[in-house]
């Protein structure tokens with residue numbers, strides 16, 4: 001299942017047809033919304049979508065019915081089958097006639113919305129995918145090795161399996177000392193060739209963009225031995241190792257790999273926040289606190305957005321141009337449409353940042369960010385806030 005779960009290629013390469021696709025984003029983050037809350041949000045989005053479709057011309061009755069049926073299918077999936085396990089956003093792509101039915105559980109908050117179009121709505125998804133690094137996990141032994149690609153916390157692709165020509169067991173009992181030495185020498189040579197072949201092969205995967213960072217797993221002595229063979233580029237991308245027996249179940253490997261990855265990512269986030277705090281404007285490239293972060297966002301000036309995962313803030317946003325503000329104004333200052341009041345504006349901020357091509361990092365725990373207002377950003381350029 002896990003391979004299918006994060007296989008986005010089918011969606012990202014989808015070719016539009018006559019038939020329509022429903023894309024439904026639903027914020028299900030347990031820290032922000034209850035099941036009752038997101039079900040009612042979904043119901044009202046579905047009602048609104050139906051209204052719009054009925055009002056629009058160009059939908060014949062049968063096309064309209066297929067859209068409505070698809071919306072009902074989504075509703076019953078979310079109500080009856082979906083169980084939230086720490087996901088932030090549920091994303092469903094459903095074809096109104098075709099077999100297309102893809103469900104993704106995303107680890108980041110996105111604005112709830114339903115879009116009916118000839119092809120899947122992927123703008124937020126594409127920006128989001130740029131945020132995540134791919135990790136190669138090489139499980140290595142003297143006789144065999146395997147490499148997986150871990151992406152978004154799941155094994156996305158099984159890249160390759162390798163077998164060395166070294167015989168698994170050599171019986172030395174009846175051999176003379178000299179002969180034994182020769183065989184051992186040969187095994188040394190075989191192992192040397194195996195390590196070299198492995199290094200070449202994973203370096204090719206790296207060059208093909210199959211992974212950004214590398215994790216090594218296996219017995220400690222083997223990992224140490226193999227590290228001497230790693231290409232210097234790969235050495236620089238090695239973020240950690242863990243001990244593992246060769247015949248371990250994938251599930252265990254993933255769990256241990258995810259721990260190494262999580263530590264690496266947390267460490268990066270902490271460093272980034274330290275830098276942000278050191279660089280707070282007007283001197284440098286950092287802003288902290290909701291107001292200043294929104295100002296930077298509206299100036300298209302956010303390189304990296306950071307926010308505490310549990311952070312909720314009220315605010316207003318313009319449904320037409322996307323302008324976000326903390327002040328209730330009569331009309332949007334840019335397009336004069338009425339502003340909408342949101343109990344939680346953070347998902348709007350996240351989505352707007354993603355759509356500007358900013359990196360977005362949710363933070364689980366960090367006292368410095370907490371003290372600085374739970375949200376902040378590293379800027380693209382220095383600017384003065386009012």
Ligand SMILES: [Zn+2]
Nearest residue numbers: 318321332335
């Ligand atoms: Zn506006």
